[in-house]
Amino acid sequence: MVVEMARYLLAELIIDIHNRYDFLERQCADYLYNGNAPEDFTVRVTDVEIQQEQTITGNVDYDCGYLESVCTYRKIGMKLPLYDAMLLHAAVISCDGKGIAFLARSGVGKTTHTLLWKRIFQEQLRIVNGDKPIVRFFDGAPYAYGTPWAGKENLQCNERVQLTDICFIERSLDNSVLRVDPMDYIDALMQQVLLPSEMVPAEKTLELLDKMVSNCKFWVIRCNVCDDAAMIAYNTIFGDG
Amino acid sequence: MRLKYQFVVRKVGAKIIAVAVGKDNERFNGMVKLNTSGEFIFNILNKSNASESQIAFAFSAQYGITEEQAKVVVVPFLDYLRQRELLVE
Numbered sequence: 543m544v545v546e547m548a549r550y551l552l553a554e555l556i557i558d559i560h561n562r563y564d565f566l567e568r569q570c571a572d573y574l575y576n577g578n579a580p581e582d583f584t585v586r587v588t589d590v591e592i593q594q595e596q597t598i599t600g601n602v603d604y605d606c607g608y609l610e611s612v613c614t615y616r617k618i619g620m621k622l623p624l625y626d627a628m629l630l631h632a633a634v635i636s637c638d639g640k641g642i643a644f645l646a647r648s649g650v651g652k653t654t655h656t657l658l659w660k661r662i663f664q665e666q667l668r669i670v671n672g673d674k675p676i677v678r679f680f681d682g683a684p685y686a687y688g689t690p691w692a693g694k695e696n697l698q699c700n701e702r703v704q705l706t707d708i709c710f711i712e713r714s715l716d717n718s719v720l721r722v723d724p725m726d727y728i729d730a731l732m733q734q735v736l737l738p739s740e741m742v743p744a745e746k747t748l749e750l751l752d753k754m755v756s757n758c759k760f761w762v763i764r765c766n767v768c769d770d771a772a773m774i775a776y777n778t779i780f781g782d783g
Numbered sequence: 784m785r786l787k788y789q790f791v792v793r794k795v796g797a798k799i800i801a802v803a804v805g806k807d808n809e810r811f812n813g814m815v816k817l818n819t820s821g822e823f824i825f826n827i828l829n830k831s832n833a834s835e836s837q838i839a840f841a842f843s844a845q846y847g848i849t850e851e852q853a854k855v856v857v858v859p860f861l862d863y864l865r866q867r868e869l870l871v872e
Binding site: 724725728729732737739740741744745748749751752755756 | 789791793796797798802805809814816
């Protein structure tokens, strides 16, 4: 099997990705880097790692190209803390000068809520990444970046936005939004961050989380799937000053 | 006694958080929240083996109290770690 290599620009990092399957090339096409600067780091995935991923997911029907892509992004995520960045499981939107992240356990409805906002605010709003943005810190401030890994809906754009608000989505019959102390939601936040297994990047990730907690406002959005859910959330978050 | 897993410990906001690293990251997929006295004891056990009396001695020296007073804090904290199956004795 032929191993291809291409250079990509993700979160302002130049990353060489070696791939065996076409899936990755197609997925990352919008992020190709054509400049002359050297790579920050290189990622390659072995057949053994693809097989292990197949075992973990328990689904032998997954395409090898897809599994290679999953493994590649995880490997990128493990290196990110060394560049003041991390992988966050969240949908991030850019709207009226704010970067707003919606966090929830899989299946709760962060994509549904994100699309409600998009339906109401249309061109006012950009979906930076619908599932797994990279968050990179400059002078302590977090910026969320679009990446090609954006969930099955592939909601993403190759842009960045300063992350100002972190919202935990919870299902409810009624709509309400509460400003919360991030310390009361630290468990929920940690569950949505890729924590590397090696000591130095793990320690760095905790340092970055500390910066995120200091620099962002935290909210709980209890919501249903009506348009009101997005309107009430917008009015509360933007009304907070 | 010592900790069963290797941890990194760091302040995040107002909390002190410990997460397992290395292969232990897969075996203990969670975190431990600590106060400052818990962090002191946790760090001793994260670096080396220590007995209850050694920890109490170190704690008393750190906080300028007697070993008996230190045990009032140390013993319940060690029990908490035992309950969470985080200690190897």
